[in-house]
Amino acid sequence: MLQVSSTFDSGNGDLVAIDGDEVRLTIRPDAGDKHLQWFHFRVAGAKGRQLRWVLTNASRASYPAGWTDYGACASYDRVHWFRVPTTYEEGELRCEHEVEGDVVWYAYFAPYDEERHQQLLGWAQEQPGVSLECLGSTLDGRAMDLLSFGAEDGVPCWIIARQHPGESMAEHLIEGLLQRLLDPSDALAASLLERARFYVVPNMNPDGSARGHLRTNAVGTNLNRAWAEPSMEASPEVFLVRERMDQTGVRFCLDVHGDEGLPYNFIAGADGVAALPDAIHRLRDRYEEVLETACPAFQRVHGYPRAAKGEANLTMATNQTAQRFGALSMTLEQPFKDDANHPDPEVGWSPAKCAALGRAQLDALAAVLDAL
Ligand SMILES: [Zn+2]
Incomplete structure (x- = not known):
């Protein structure tokens, strides 16, 4: 059973749906509703699975060109952040990742909380x-x-x-x-x-x-x-x-x-x-x-x-x-x-x-x- 949360410091990513190994989320816009691109959320329960997560409103990002040649940041200890394969297709940012920890954090860039x-x-x-x-x-x-x-x-x-x-x-x-x-x-x-x-x-x-x-x-x-x-x-x-x-x-x-x-x-x-x-x-x-x-x-x-x-x-x-x-x-x-x-x-x-x-x-x- 996957559990997804962004209810923590600098968190951003609202859960839309979980379907098998796929998690679908939206990025919450900044106050003022003009900007969005930062994301930072965690997924529990995916260890050993080929997790796929999708940011469904990535095309609304302030700089959609930022998604090209971009790899999302991931971490198991919140100290070492590594990149995971990420694609931008059909207006969605998609990531496939074979998860090795009980909980994995993802972010647009290594957070500074x-x-x-x-x-x-x-x-x-x-x-x-x-x-x-x-x-x-x-x-x-x-x-x-x-x-x-x-x-x-x-x-x-x-x-x-x-x-x-x-x-x-x-x-x-x-x-x-x-x-x-x-x-x-x-x-x-x-x-x-x-x-x-x-x-x-x-x-x-x-x-x-x-x-x-x-x-x-x-x-x-x-x-x-x-x-x-x-x-x-x-x-x-x-x-x-x-x-x-x-x-x-x-x-x-x-x-x-x-x-x-x-x-x-x-x-x-x-x-x-x-x-x-x-x-x-x-x-x-x-x-x-x-x-x-x-x-x-x-x-x-x-x-x-x-x-x-x-x-x-x-x-x-x-x-x-x-x-x-x-x-x-x-x-x-x-x-x-x-x-x-x-x-x-x-x-x-x-x-x-x-x-x-x-x-x-x-x-x-x-x-x-x-x-x-
Ligand atoms: Zn700036």
């Missing part, structure tokens, strides 16, 4: 010189947490992640980045801490994360379209962070995301911000060059088309912070799929690789920090 988020904050605040500041509350009553550390009068560097809550790879990256930055035996980290003041928001959208959303907060706001005019009613997460940014100033801002379609790691800059000096645009190039060397999983060939000067969408964090502060602002994108330049059918793009890319950000930042 609320408990792990709290553990990360707890670990970080115990490191020397780290402050954990609560900026206020989300609409569901969760804390908007900010970690700050480094030189009091250092260059203000902001790193934020997971405005889009289904992009759990963003917080995996932050974990690697924080672990290196706060490693007292890492000389590069130590030299950055002497020159910079870091402000890190590991999760910009804790409500959406816990609710199992792809893209929005508790009331259906896409936070990365709320930076021009954030409000405490619709986008308190952005309102609180932008308000704090106004106090600290910003010279560097990295906004970490995941991309459903492109099987690459890449950066999108603030090309469309007309007021941004050419010197800052050149620093962005320098940052990318060093990052590519420090972590070959990052590449510069594939990415979004660059916006023409003067055509920046100022509702997005990267453009708003570039315009508002004249900062070197960048959006870092990682794949849900695999890194097509370094294919790894077993795990695809994975939490360990996210963390390594996070650690490599320090090499790139070190190359531009003194010019900021």
